[in-house]
Amino acid sequence: MSEGRFLVIVxxxxxxxxxxxxxxxxxxxDERIDVLxxxxxxxxxxxxxxxxxxxxxxxxxxxxxxxxxxxxxxxLAGFAWALERDYELIFEMDADISHPSDALPSLIAAAExxxxxxxxxxxxxxxxxxxxxxxxxxxxxxxxxxxxxxxRMPVRDATGGFNCWHRRVLKSVQLxxxxxxxYAFQIELKFRAWCKGFxxxxxxxxxxxxxxxxxxxxxxxxxxxVWRVWWLKFQQVFRRL
Numbered sequence: 001m002s003e004g005r006f007l008v009i010v011x012x013x014x015x016x017x018x019x020x021x022x023x024x025x026x027x028x029x030d031e032r033i034d035v036l037x038x039x040x041x042x043x044x045x046x047x048x049x050x051x052x053x054x055x056x057x058x059x060x061x062x063x064x065x066x067x068x069x070x071x072x073x074x075x076l077a078g079f080a081w082a083l084e085r086d087y088e089l090i091f092e093m094d095a096d097i098s099h100p101s102d103a104l105p106s107l108i109a110a111a112e113x114x115x116x117x118x119x120x121x122x123x124x125x126x127x128x129x130x131x132x133x134x135x136x137x138x139x140x141x142x143x144x145x146x147x148x149x150x151x152r153m154p155v156r157d158a159t160g161g162f163n164c165w166h167r168r169v170l171k172s173v174q175l176x177x178x179x180x181x182x183y184a185f186q187i188e189l190k191f192r193a194w195c196k197g198f199x200x201x202x203x204x205x206x207x208x209x210x211x212x213x214x215x216x217x218x219x220x221x222x223x224x225x226v227w228r229v230w231w232l233k234f235q236q237v238f239r240r241l
Contacts, residue, residue: 001042004032004086004087004088004089005032005033005034005086005088006030006032006033006034006087006089006090006091006108006197007033007034007035007036007085007087007089007090007091007092008026008033008034008035008036008091008093008104009036009038009078009079009082009091009092010022010023010026010035010036010037010038010093010094011038011039011040011071011074011075011078011094011095012037012038012040012042012050012095012115012134013039013040013042013045013046013068014042014043014044014045014046015044015095015096016042016044016045016046016049017025017047018095019037019049019053019095019100020049020098021055021084021097021184022095022097022101023037023057023060025101025102026093026101026104026220027057027060028101029101029102029105030033030104030105030108033059033104033235034059034060034061034087035059035060035061036061036062036063036078036081036082037053037054037060037061037062037063038052038063038065038074038075038077038078038081039062039063039064039065040065040067040068040069040074041064041066041067041068047062047064050062059064061081063077063078063081063210065077067199070087070181070182070185071161071181071182071185072178072179072180072181072182072184072185075092075185076175078090078176079170079175080175082167082170083167083170083171085095087222088166088167089108089111089164089165089166089167090164090166090167090170091104091107091162091163091164091165092161092162092163092165092186093161093162094161094162097208098207098208098209099119099161099162099205099207099214100205100206100208103119103162103203103205106118106203107162107203108164108205110164110201111166112163113169113199113201114199114200114201115165115166115169115192115193115198115199115200115223116163116164116165116166116169116190116199116200117163117164117199117201117202117203118137118155118157118160118163118164118190118199118200118202118203119160119162119163119164119202119203119205120156120157120160120202120203120205121140121157121160121204121205121207122141122144122156122157122204122206123156123157123203123204124204126204126208127141127237128204128205128206128209129206129207129209130206130207130208130209131208131209132207132209133209139222140159140183141157143158143183143222143225144156144158144159144160145221146226146229147159147187147191147225147229149228150229150233151187151191151229151232151233151236153190153191153194154194154217155190155194155202156199156202157202158186158187158190158191159183159186159187159201159225160186162205162207163186163188163189163190165193166215167217169193169196169198172193172196172198173189173192173193174192174197174241177241178192179228179231180225180228181224182220182224182225183222183224183225184224184225184228184229187228187229188228188230188232191232191236191241192241195236195241196241
Protein backbone atom coordinates (compact mmCIF):
# COMPACT_ATOMS: atom_id res chain seq x y z
CA MET A 1 0.00 0.00 0.00
CA SER A 2 3.00 2.32 0.38
CA GLU A 3 2.97 2.64 -3.40
CA GLY A 4 -0.76 3.41 -3.65
CA ARG A 5 -2.67 6.66 -3.93
CA PHE A 6 -5.36 7.78 -1.51
CA LEU A 7 -8.45 9.90 -2.13
CA VAL A 8 -10.36 12.00 0.40
CA ILE A 9 -13.89 12.71 -0.81
CA VAL A 10 -15.33 15.98 0.52
CA UNK A 11 -19.01 16.61 -0.32
CA UNK A 12 -19.94 20.30 -0.31
CA UNK A 13 -23.02 22.45 -0.35
CA UNK A 14 -22.40 26.08 0.62
CA UNK A 15 -19.04 25.32 2.22
CA UNK A 16 -16.91 27.97 0.51
CA UNK A 17 -15.21 29.31 3.65
CA UNK A 18 -14.67 25.86 5.12
CA UNK A 19 -13.26 24.33 1.93
CA UNK A 20 -10.67 27.06 1.62
CA UNK A 21 -9.38 26.09 5.07
CA UNK A 22 -9.91 22.35 4.92
CA UNK A 23 -8.37 21.19 1.65
CA UNK A 24 -4.79 22.39 2.41
CA UNK A 25 -4.84 20.68 5.82
CA UNK A 26 -5.87 17.39 4.20
CA UNK A 27 -3.14 17.53 1.54
CA UNK A 28 -0.52 18.34 4.18
CA UNK A 29 -1.04 15.01 5.96
CA ASP A 30 0.45 12.71 3.32
CA GLU A 31 1.86 13.28 -0.16
CA ARG A 32 -0.12 10.26 -1.44
CA ILE A 33 -3.45 11.97 -0.70
CA ASP A 34 -5.63 13.63 -3.32
CA VAL A 35 -8.88 15.50 -2.60
CA LEU A 36 -12.09 15.15 -4.56
CA UNK A 37 -14.64 17.90 -3.94
CA UNK A 38 -18.16 16.73 -4.81
CA UNK A 39 -20.20 19.90 -5.05
CA UNK A 40 -24.00 19.91 -5.25
CA UNK A 41 -24.37 23.14 -7.26
CA UNK A 42 -23.70 25.35 -4.22
CA UNK A 43 -25.22 28.80 -4.73
CA UNK A 44 -22.47 30.40 -2.60
CA UNK A 45 -19.77 29.66 -5.19
CA UNK A 46 -18.17 26.65 -3.48
CA UNK A 47 -17.94 24.85 -6.83
CA UNK A 48 -16.21 27.80 -8.49
CA UNK A 49 -13.74 28.00 -5.62
CA UNK A 50 -13.05 24.27 -5.92
CA UNK A 51 -12.34 24.69 -9.65
CA UNK A 52 -9.93 27.52 -8.88
CA UNK A 53 -8.14 25.40 -6.27
CA UNK A 54 -7.91 22.48 -8.72
CA UNK A 55 -6.39 24.74 -11.38
CA UNK A 56 -3.57 25.60 -8.97
CA UNK A 57 -3.12 22.25 -7.21
CA UNK A 58 -3.01 19.01 -9.25
CA UNK A 59 -3.95 16.93 -6.19
CA UNK A 60 -7.37 18.65 -5.98
CA UNK A 61 -10.17 17.41 -8.23
CA UNK A 62 -13.78 18.53 -8.59
CA UNK A 63 -16.97 16.65 -9.42
CA UNK A 64 -19.95 18.93 -10.10
CA UNK A 65 -23.48 17.68 -9.55
CA UNK A 66 -26.52 19.53 -10.80
CA UNK A 67 -28.58 19.69 -7.60
CA UNK A 68 -28.59 19.15 -3.86
CA UNK A 69 -29.43 15.46 -3.80
CA UNK A 70 -28.27 14.20 -0.43
CA UNK A 71 -25.02 13.21 1.25
CA UNK A 72 -25.28 9.54 0.38
CA UNK A 73 -25.68 10.14 -3.34
CA UNK A 74 -22.80 12.61 -3.31
CA UNK A 75 -20.56 9.95 -1.76
CA LEU A 76 -21.74 7.30 -4.20
CA ALA A 77 -20.80 9.61 -7.07
CA GLY A 78 -17.41 10.15 -5.44
CA PHE A 79 -16.87 6.43 -4.92
CA ALA A 80 -17.64 5.73 -8.56
CA TRP A 81 -15.14 8.42 -9.60
CA ALA A 82 -12.49 6.93 -7.30
CA LEU A 83 -13.01 3.33 -8.42
CA GLU A 84 -12.52 4.36 -12.05
CA ARG A 85 -9.05 5.52 -11.03
CA ASP A 86 -6.14 3.90 -9.24
CA TYR A 87 -6.88 4.81 -5.60
CA GLU A 88 -6.22 2.17 -2.95
CA LEU A 89 -7.74 3.97 0.06
CA ILE A 90 -10.86 6.09 -0.23
CA PHE A 91 -11.99 8.37 2.62
CA GLU A 92 -15.23 10.07 3.56
CA MET A 93 -14.71 13.42 5.28
CA ASP A 94 -16.80 16.50 6.10
CA ALA A 95 -15.85 19.86 4.62
CA ASP A 96 -16.01 21.67 7.95
CA ILE A 97 -13.66 21.31 10.93
CA SER A 98 -15.66 18.48 12.52
CA HIS A 99 -13.38 15.76 11.20
CA PRO A 100 -9.74 16.54 12.10
CA SER A 101 -7.35 16.32 9.19
CA ASP A 102 -4.49 15.37 11.49
CA ALA A 103 -6.28 12.07 12.24
CA LEU A 104 -5.77 10.90 8.64
CA PRO A 105 -2.33 9.35 9.30
CA SER A 106 -3.83 7.24 12.10
CA LEU A 107 -6.56 5.95 9.81
CA ILE A 108 -4.00 5.20 7.09
CA ALA A 109 -1.85 3.25 9.56
CA ALA A 110 -4.85 1.25 10.78
CA ALA A 111 -5.81 0.44 7.18
CA GLU A 112 -2.58 -1.55 6.87
CA UNK A 113 -4.27 -4.25 8.95
CA UNK A 114 -8.02 -3.77 8.33
CA UNK A 115 -10.37 -3.54 5.37
CA UNK A 116 -12.09 -0.39 6.61
CA UNK A 117 -11.42 2.09 9.40
CA UNK A 118 -13.86 4.31 11.29
CA UNK A 119 -12.83 7.65 12.77
CA UNK A 120 -14.84 7.13 15.94
CA UNK A 121 -16.33 9.50 18.50
CA UNK A 122 -17.40 6.73 20.85
CA UNK A 123 -14.62 4.16 20.99
CA UNK A 124 -13.25 2.75 24.23
CA UNK A 125 -16.22 3.81 26.33
CA UNK A 126 -15.44 7.49 25.79
CA UNK A 127 -17.34 10.31 24.08
CA UNK A 128 -14.85 12.55 22.27
CA UNK A 129 -17.04 15.39 21.06
CA UNK A 130 -16.37 19.11 21.54
CA UNK A 131 -18.86 22.01 21.49
CA UNK A 132 -21.78 19.95 20.21
CA UNK A 133 -25.31 20.80 21.40
CA UNK A 134 -26.56 18.15 23.81
CA UNK A 135 -29.54 17.39 21.56
CA UNK A 136 -27.26 16.57 18.61
CA UNK A 137 -24.97 14.48 20.79
CA UNK A 138 -27.86 12.43 22.14
CA UNK A 139 -29.28 11.81 18.67
CA UNK A 140 -25.90 10.71 17.38
CA UNK A 141 -24.89 8.57 20.36
CA UNK A 142 -28.19 6.79 20.83
CA UNK A 143 -28.57 6.48 17.07
CA UNK A 144 -25.42 4.37 17.08
CA UNK A 145 -26.66 2.37 20.06
CA UNK A 146 -29.98 1.80 18.29
CA UNK A 147 -28.28 0.67 15.08
CA UNK A 148 -25.96 -1.66 16.99
CA UNK A 149 -28.85 -3.18 18.93
CA UNK A 150 -31.02 -3.89 15.89
CA UNK A 151 -28.34 -5.05 13.46
CA ARG A 152 -25.91 -6.66 15.96
CA MET A 153 -23.11 -4.94 14.08
CA PRO A 154 -20.32 -4.38 16.67
CA VAL A 155 -19.59 -0.76 15.67
CA ARG A 156 -19.53 1.91 18.37
CA ASP A 157 -19.92 4.87 15.97
CA ALA A 158 -22.30 3.51 13.34
CA THR A 159 -23.48 6.98 12.26
CA GLY A 160 -19.98 8.46 11.97
CA GLY A 161 -19.02 10.03 8.63
CA PHE A 162 -15.21 9.97 8.85
CA ASN A 163 -14.32 6.61 7.30
CA CYS A 164 -11.55 4.95 5.30
CA TRP A 165 -12.29 2.18 2.79
CA HIS A 166 -10.02 -0.12 0.83
CA ARG A 167 -11.15 -0.14 -2.78
CA ARG A 168 -11.80 -3.90 -2.52
CA VAL A 169 -14.54 -3.18 0.04
CA LEU A 170 -16.33 -0.60 -2.09
CA LYS A 171 -16.12 -2.89 -5.12
CA SER A 172 -17.76 -5.71 -3.15
CA VAL A 173 -20.64 -4.10 -1.25
CA GLN A 174 -22.97 -3.52 -4.23
CA LEU A 175 -22.97 0.26 -4.14
CA UNK A 176 -25.68 0.31 -6.80
CA UNK A 177 -28.06 -1.20 -4.21
CA UNK A 178 -27.39 1.37 -1.46
CA UNK A 179 -30.61 3.28 -0.83
CA UNK A 180 -29.82 5.47 2.19
CA UNK A 181 -28.74 9.07 2.67
CA UNK A 182 -27.63 10.99 5.78
CA TYR A 183 -27.02 9.05 8.99
CA ALA A 184 -28.61 5.96 7.43
CA PHE A 185 -26.08 6.00 4.58
CA GLN A 186 -23.20 5.70 7.04
CA ILE A 187 -24.93 2.86 8.86
CA GLU A 188 -25.80 1.01 5.65
CA LEU A 189 -22.31 1.17 4.19
CA LYS A 190 -20.71 -0.18 7.36
CA PHE A 191 -23.37 -2.85 7.70
CA ARG A 192 -22.93 -4.07 4.13
CA ALA A 193 -19.16 -4.28 4.60
CA TRP A 194 -19.52 -6.11 7.92
CA CYS A 195 -22.03 -8.59 6.44
CA LYS A 196 -19.48 -9.35 3.69
CA GLY A 197 -16.97 -10.34 6.37
CA PHE A 198 -14.59 -7.41 5.96
CA UNK A 199 -12.52 -6.53 9.01
CA UNK A 200 -12.64 -3.09 10.62
CA UNK A 201 -11.33 -1.07 13.51
CA UNK A 202 -12.32 2.21 15.15
CA UNK A 203 -9.70 4.91 15.67
CA UNK A 204 -10.58 7.60 18.23
CA UNK A 205 -10.94 11.15 16.93
CA UNK A 206 -11.93 14.45 18.52
CA UNK A 207 -15.09 15.62 16.77
CA UNK A 208 -15.53 19.41 16.93
CA UNK A 209 -18.69 21.34 16.11
CA UNK A 210 -18.40 23.46 12.97
CA UNK A 211 -17.64 27.16 13.42
CA UNK A 212 -18.74 28.23 9.93
CA UNK A 213 -21.67 27.36 7.70
CA UNK A 214 -24.84 25.48 8.57
CA UNK A 215 -25.34 21.87 9.59
CA UNK A 216 -27.25 19.73 7.06
CA UNK A 217 -28.91 17.67 9.80
CA UNK A 218 -32.72 17.52 9.69
CA UNK A 219 -35.61 15.60 11.25
CA UNK A 220 -36.11 13.83 7.92
CA UNK A 221 -32.57 12.44 8.09
CA UNK A 222 -33.19 11.16 11.63
CA UNK A 223 -36.50 9.55 10.63
CA UNK A 224 -34.86 7.81 7.70
CA UNK A 225 -32.21 6.31 9.98
CA VAL A 226 -34.84 5.00 12.41
CA TRP A 227 -36.72 2.89 9.85
CA ARG A 228 -33.83 2.13 7.52
CA VAL A 229 -32.04 0.15 10.25
CA TRP A 230 -34.95 -2.31 10.31
CA TRP A 231 -34.90 -2.49 6.51
CA LEU A 232 -31.21 -3.41 6.65
CA LYS A 233 -31.88 -6.11 9.22
CA PHE A 234 -34.61 -7.64 7.08
CA GLN A 235 -32.33 -7.52 4.04
CA GLN A 236 -29.74 -9.45 6.03
CA VAL A 237 -32.26 -12.03 7.23
CA PHE A 238 -33.45 -12.70 3.69
CA ARG A 239 -29.86 -12.66 2.36
CA ARG A 240 -30.38 -9.72 0.02
CA LEU A 241 -27.29 -7.72 1.01
